[in-house]
Amino acid sequence: MKVRVHVSLKPGVLDPQGRAIHHSLEGLGFSGVNDVRAGRLFELDVADSTSDEALDDMCRKLLANMVIENYRIEKVAA
Amino acid sequence: MAFRSAVITFPGSNCDRDMADALGKISGTPALRVWHGDHDLPEGLDFIALPGGFSYGDYLRCGAIASRSPVMQAVIAAAEKGVPVLGVCNGFQVLTESGLLPGALLRNSGIRFVCRDVTLKVENAQSLFTSGYEAGQEISIPVAHHDGNYYADAETLDRLEGEGRVAFRYVGDVNGSARQIAGVLNAAGNVLGMMPHPERAIEATHGGTDGRALFESAIKGLVGA
Numbered sequence: 001m002k003v004r005v006h007v008s009l010k011p012g013v014l015d016p017q018g019r020a021i022h023h024s025l026e027g028l029g030f031s032g033v034n035d036v037r038a039g040r041l042f043e044l045d046v047a048d049s050t051s052d053e054a055l056d057d058m059c060r061k062l063l064a065n066m067v068i069e070n071y072r073i074e075k076v077a078a
Numbered sequence: 079m080a081f082r083s084a085v086i087t088f089p090g091s092n093c094d095r096d097m098a099d100a101l102g103k104i105s106g107t108p109a110l111r112v113w114h115g116d117h118d119l120p121e122g123l124d125f126i127a128l129p130g131g132f133s134y135g136d137y138l139r140c141g142a143i144a145s146r147s148p149v150m151q152a153v154i155a156a157a158e159k160g161v162p163v164l165g166v167c168n169g170f171q172v173l174t175e176s177g178l179l180p181g182a183l184l185r186n187s188g189i190r191f192v193c194r195d196v197t198l199k200v201e202n203a204q205s206l207f208t209s210g211y212e213a214g215q216e217i218s219i220p221v222a223h224h225d226g227n228y229y230a231d232a233e234t235l236d237r238l239e240g241e242g243r244v245a246f247r248y249v250g251d252v253n254g255s256a257r258q259i260a261g262v263l264n265a266a267g268n269v270l271g272m273m274p275h276p277e278r279a280i281e282a283t284h285g286g287t288d289g290r291a292l293f294e295s296a297i298k299g300l301v302g303a
Contacts, residue, residue, distance in 0.1 A: 013229060014184065020189050067174070
């Protein structure tokens with residue numbers, strides 16, 4: 001089973017990298033970009049029997065830092 | 079009584095020798111060196127240090143992989159029993175990732191790596207690690223980090239301040255840290271995490287000796303001197 005885990009900074013947590021990317025987009029002449037937040041994408045290939053609970057646990061224990069980040073699990077159709 | 083300290087080395091640690099050198103020189107007893115893959119710590123430790131560096135290449139998040147390594151489970155257990163633990167720079171990141179200290183260390187607000195001497199204000203001069211300083215004293219200690227921007231939610235920050243758990247604060251903005259926090263203590267006061275490097279300021283040839291009192295405080299508090 002293919003699973004994508006999207007990890008993003010919680011709202012309100014300062015994102016210096018997103019800000020720099022935003023600035024760079026403006027420097028390239030793109031207008032109308034209101035905000036940029038940088039995140040992370042993990043692509044996991046796991047056994048079909050892997051439970052939702054186990055996936056959740058992987059996110060909480062390692063893939064995301066729950067102090068500053070949120071995560072979203074997306075199962076990808078084969 | 080001999081001071082029994084250990085410095086943990088992770089793959090990518092690069093201040094472990096400096097830390098061991100500082101502990102050995104100031105206590106008079108060489109620090110033990112412990113490898114990250116070890117499941118057990120040496121018996122009867124008085125002090126554990128997590129050094130600076132870039133453990134596991136800062137993969138995933140700074141300190142994230144190191145904080146899940148076998149030896150950290152032993153460090154967490156020791157800290158919970160009251161053994162003093164000092165985490166400097168990457169060691170601080172490992173402590174927040176492991177949950178021994180609250181908050182997280184984000185990328186510096188100015189994006190750039192910051193490597194220079196900074197002025198710190200000693201906020202709490204009563205802890206095991208800081209009793210050798212005066213409250214309000216300003217000291218000069220080097221920093222060298224890319225991810226030292228301390229973050230915690232407002233409620234946690236208020237609690238840290240209210241409980242005297244902010245050990246050091248930057249004088250002036252260094253990296254965007256919330257309330258200019260440079261070092262924090264756990265609730266029991268036996269775990270200190272800080273971004274500045276006291277082990278790089280222990281002898282005149284370092285350009286300053288303001289870091290010495292931190293080690294002297296801890297050694298005196300633990301084994302008498």
